[in-house]
Amino acid sequence: MVFFHQNQWNNQQNENYSGGSKFISAKAGKLFNFMNYNFSDKVKDMRPSAIREIFKSLTDPSVIAFAAGNPSELSFPVEKMKNIAEEIFLNRSTEALQYSITEGYPSLRKQITSRLKERFSIGIENDSVIVTTGGQQGIDLTAKVLCNEGDTIICENPSFIGALNAFRSYNTRLAGVDMEDDGINITMLENALKTHKNVKMIYVIPTFHNPSGITTSLEKRKAILELAKKYDVVILEDNPYGELRFSGEEIPTIKSLDTDGRVVYCSSFSKILSAGMRVGFLCGPNSIIQKVVVAKQVNDVHTNIFFQMLVSSFIDIYGLDEHISSIRGLYRKKSSLMLSRMDEKFDKKIKYTRPEGGLFLWVTVPGCDADEIAKTALGYKVAVVPGSTFSPEQGKKSSSFRLNYSYPSDRQITDGIDRLAPIINNI
Amino acid sequence: MVFFHQNQWNNQQNENYSGGSKFISAKAGKLFNFMNYNFSDKVKDMRPSAIREIFKSLTDPSVIAFAAGNPSELSFPVEKMKNIAEEIFLNRSTEALQYSITEGYPSLRKQITSRLKERFSIGIENDSVIVTTGGQQGIDLTAKVLCNEGDTIICENPSFIGALNAFRSYNTRLAGVDMEDDGINITMLENALKTHKNVKMIYVIPTFHNPSGITTSLEKRKAILELAKKYDVVILEDNPYGELRFSGEEIPTIKSLDTDGRVVYCSSFSKILSAGMRVGFLCGPNSIIQKVVVAKQVNDVHTNIFFQMLVSSFIDIYGLDEHISSIRGLYRKKSSLMLSRMDEKFDKKIKYTRPEGGLFLWVTVPGCDADEIAKTALGYKVAVVPGSTFSPEQGKKSSSFRLNYSYPSDRQITDGIDRLAPIINNI
Numbered sequence: 040m041v042f043f044h045q046n047q048w049n050n051q052q053n054e055n056y057s058g059g060s061k062f063i064s065a066k067a068g069k070l071f072n073f074m075n076y077n078f079s080d081k082v083k084d085m086r087p088s089a090i091r092e093i094f095k096s097l098t099d100p101s102v103i104a105f106a107a108g109n110p111s112e113l114s115f116p117v118e119k120m121k122n123i124a125e126e127i128f129l130n131r132s133t134e135a136l137q138y139s140i141t142e143g144y145p146s147l148r149k150q151i152t153s154r155l156k157e158r159f160s161i162g163i164e165n166d167s168v169i170v171t172t173g174g175q176q177g178i179d180l181t182a183k184v185l186c187n188e189g190d191t192i193i194c195e196n197p198s199f200i201g202a203l204n205a206f207r208s209y210n211t212r213l214a215g216v217d218m219e220d221d222g223i224n225i226t227m228l229e230n231a232l233k234t235h236k237n238v239k240m241i242y243v244i245p246t247f248h249n250p251s252g253i254t255t256s257l258e259k260r261k262a263i264l265e266l267a268k269k270y271d272v273v274i275l276e277d278n279p280y281g282e283l284r285f286s287g288e289e290i291p292t293i294k295s296l297d298t299d300g301r302v303v304y305c306s307s308f309s310k311i312l313s314a315g316m317r318v319g320f321l322c323g324p325n326s327i328i329q330k331v332v333v334a335k336q337v338n339d340v341h342t343n344i345f346f347q348m349l350v351s352s353f354i355d356i357y358g359l360d361e362h363i364s365s366i367r368g369l370y371r372k373k374s375s376l377m378l379s380r381m382d383e384k385f386d387k388k389i390k391y392t393r394p395e396g397g398l399f400l401w402v403t404v405p406g407c408d409a410d411e412i413a414k415t416a417l418g419y420k421v422a423v424v425p426g427s428t429f430s431p432e433q434g435k436k437s438s439s440f441r442l443n444y445s446y447p448s449d450r451q452i453t454d455g456i457d458r459l460a461p462i463i464n465n466i
Numbered sequence: 467m468v469f470f471h472q473n474q475w476n477n478q479q480n481e482n483y484s485g486g487s488k489f490i491s492a493k494a495g496k497l498f499n500f501m502n503y504n505f506s507d508k509v510k511d512m513r514p515s516a517i518r519e520i521f522k523s524l525t526d527p528s529v530i531a532f533a534a535g536n537p538s539e540l541s542f543p544v545e546k547m548k549n550i551a552e553e554i555f556l557n558r559s560t561e562a563l564q565y566s567i568t569e570g571y572p573s574l575r576k577q578i579t580s581r582l583k584e585r586f587s588i589g590i591e592n593d594s595v596i597v598t599t600g601g602q603q604g605i606d607l608t609a610k611v612l613c614n615e616g617d618t619i620i621c622e623n624p625s626f627i628g629a630l631n632a633f634r635s636y637n638t639r640l641a642g643v644d645m646e647d648d649g650i651n652i653t654m655l656e657n658a659l660k661t662h663k664n665v666k667m668i669y670v671i672p673t674f675h676n677p678s679g680i681t682t683s684l685e686k687r688k689a690i691l692e693l694a695k696k697y698d699v700v701i702l703e704d705n706p707y708g709e710l711r712f713s714g715e716e717i718p719t720i721k722s723l724d725t726d727g728r729v730v731y732c733s734s735f736s737k738i739l740s741a742g743m744r745v746g747f748l749c750g751p752n753s754i755i756q757k758v759v760v761a762k763q764v765n766d767v768h769t770n771i772f773f774q775m776l777v778s779s780f781i782d783i784y785g786l787d788e789h790i791s792s793i794r795g796l797y798r799k800k801s802s803l804m805l806s807r808m809d810e811k812f813d814k815k816i817k818y819t820r821p822e823g824g825l826f827l828w829v830t831v832p833g834c835d836a837d838e839i840a841k842t843a844l845g846y847k848v849a850v851v852p853g854s855t856f857s858p859e860q861g862k863k864s865s866s867f868r869l870n871y872s873y874p875s876d877r878q879i880t881d882g883i884d885r886l887a888p889i890i891n892n893i
Binding site: 072073074076077078079080081082085086087107108109110112115117120121124125128129132133134135136137138139165172173175176179183184185186187188190201204205207208239268271273298299300301309313314315316317324326327329330332333334336337338339340341342343344345346 | 499500501502503504505506507508509512513514534535536537539542544547548551552555556559560561562563564565566592599600602603606610611612613614615617628631632634635636666698700725726727728736740741742743744751753754756757759760761763764765766767768769770771772773
């Protein structure tokens with residue numbers, strides 16, 4: 040994930056006083072006459088990330104970026120994409136540059152539908168697919184069409200900050216349920232379903248969870264689905280990393296177990312082709328997807344059609360399997376490198392997950408405040424994301440932090456772990 | 467309530483019983499157990515457009531498409547875009563395919579800021595620019611950050627359906643104020659500001675208005691701004707067509723008259739470079755834009771970065787003026803062709819606007835229901851959009867309809883008017 044910069048306001052105020060610009064000085068007398076803005080209840084308390092210093096550091100090349108959520112640049116099939124882009128400009132430029140339909144490029148929707156069925160056994164009667172502007176838009180609009188302000192969404196604790204903030208932006212309540220080594224705590228999940236009012240949705244990332252790297256067991260997947268049925272709520276299954284398994288056994292998605300149209304499945308091409316192009320998708324019950332279409336129509340009309348066509352041609356010409364296999368190999372290597380260095384350098388008291396895929400692992404330093412660890416690490420030019428960031432309950436301390444191994448180079452992985460080790464070993 | 471397309475449902479039942487697919491037949495017993503979906507109050511009454519038959523007809527090549535809002539495909543600078551795309555893949559592929567920042571590609575933001583200042587005298591202290599996924603996202607997120615459910619947004623009547631539906635999707639109330647030949651009725655505007663509760667925003671398209679083609683006079687622009695000040699509300703000025711003046715004198719934007727940070731200005735590159743790429747922007751008070759950044763972060767993280775870079779390079783290498791000038795010439799010709807044919811063929815009782823730019827003109831057949839006209843016209847293979855579609859008050863009849871001249875070919879323009887004339891002359 041990419042976060043934003045927020046010192047602009049101060050900089051701009053200073054600029055005004057410096058009088059350096061004629062344009063500004065001509066209006067300087069009006070400087071304090073600006074109207075007061077009343078923001079909606081939905082967003083008035085939303086602020087750019089409290090840990091923006093950490094994310095800002097990602098643009099500093101001297102900082103080792105374990106804080107990113109970026110795929111490796113080696114995962115972008117540049118040559119192939121370039122050739123397809125050229126072909127589209129040559130033969131299909133009108134279609135690629137003109138307005139298109141909200142549901143998504145028809146060929147791509149078909150390809151997604153087929154792949155979901157073949158690869159993940161996903162797709163039952165009345166399911167349909169919509170192409171979204173990244174997985175993020177799928178999460179945002181699913182919450183928009185299902186939740187009123189004040190409704191409750193149950194989330195794993197910790198969970199993906201982008202989803203939590205999307206839910207907050209509709210003024211929903213978040214109920215966090217703690218994660219265990221094999222997924223969400225099922226007793227606590229049932230308790231949350233029992234005690235919270237107007238629970239509309241359970242949001243889970245069962246495979247290579249962000250931030251923890253944990254994969255939810257099949258038993259727990261079944262239990263989550265059973266509880267969703269029992270308490271009649273929808274499950275939003277977010278699976279952006281599902282293609283990136285580099286060890287262990289495939290586990291069925293929750294969506295593949297869905298028999299009553301209860302699961303909306305969200306994913307994207309961000310981690311397998313390009314994150315910057317913003318092409319994701321939802322697969323869910325047609326009546327939910329139809330509402331998402333209406334919401335997307337007024338949100339951005341449709342997703343960049345050129346890149347929808349590009350992805351579709353990529354799948355047509357090359358398929359996805361070979362390319363995904365190379366990314367798996369890359370991340371297997373990078374995660375092994377990071378873990379073996381951690382095994383070597385970290386004190387025994389320090390616990391960490393050993394993910395079977397995805398981009399992240401999760402380090403716990405018992406009894407410590409990871410906000411402090413992150414601050415100290417940044418002083419040593421290593422950026423990590425403290426666990427508090429991922430808490431559905433805002434401001435809650437955590438003794439864990441997230442490490443990303445997809446983005447840093449091999450050299451940065453070993454150097455970064457070497458710099459982290461003394462900080463956390465000696466706390 | 468569960469609703470299915472009856473045919474689909476039947477087909478699927480047959481498939482199930484045919485046992486053709488193991489996957490489906492295994493679940494046949496559960497066929498009638500689909501859950502009931504409770505949609506949010508925001509979207510539960512939102513439906514795909516009631517005139518979707520008309521829009522569906524746009525894909526039928528035998529229908530003359532006066533109903534579109536599409537730019538001419540001749541307005542896409544394909545060769546230049548192709549060359550830039552190639553250069554980006556060659557030299558800057560990592561940046562173009564990786565995650566980027568929410569505010570937008572920094573060079574493009576600077577270029578937009580400069581052009582707004584030079585071309586439209588837009589930009590005061592504390593204004594800033596965010597790149598959005600089309601102008602549509604700018605409209606959607608401005609409403610999201612400013613309006614609670616039940617708040618009122620004042621709109622021109624008629625107005626752009628995409629904006630009206632975006633506002634509806636946040637459960638706001640719409641108060642329509644009638645348009646006159648020189649813009650919104652100012653007395654009625656003040657009355658609306660006085661009588662409606664919690665008015666947060668006035669939404670206007672002062673230049674080459676969609677759907678009417680009307681340009682609001684300078685006097686009325688000033689009056690709208692004064693009333694916004696008096697009643698302390700924000701103005702959202704939507705100006706997607708502002709670059710497309712082909713006759714008459716330039717009139718200052720409302721935003722250029724803004725001295726107290728009251729106006730959010732929305733536009734895009736959809737009508738001057740490519741609609742399908744979805745690159746638009748907002749310029750407004752920094753504190754509003756910062757909230758939009760937060761809302762965009764959770765909506766789609768950022769706009770397709772490849773095309774942001776492409777637009778930026780286009781401006782760098784070629785500038786916009788020459789290309790825009792050619793589009794103006796094209797639409798001058800097309801609008802003249804349509805108007806002169808209408809002058810020749812339409813009965814004197816029929817009134818229509820003579821726009822000085824943009825994509826649309828507005829035809830009024832006094833005493834008639836334009837829904838009926840549109841239906842009849844479709845029978846003669848001409849698609850027009852009836853005025854009822856553009857009403858802030860849903861279901862309100864209108865004696866007017868919208869014609870688009872940018873998308874149809876010259877031949878289609880004359881043929882289409884020839885087919886329309888007998889229908890509306892003889893009512």
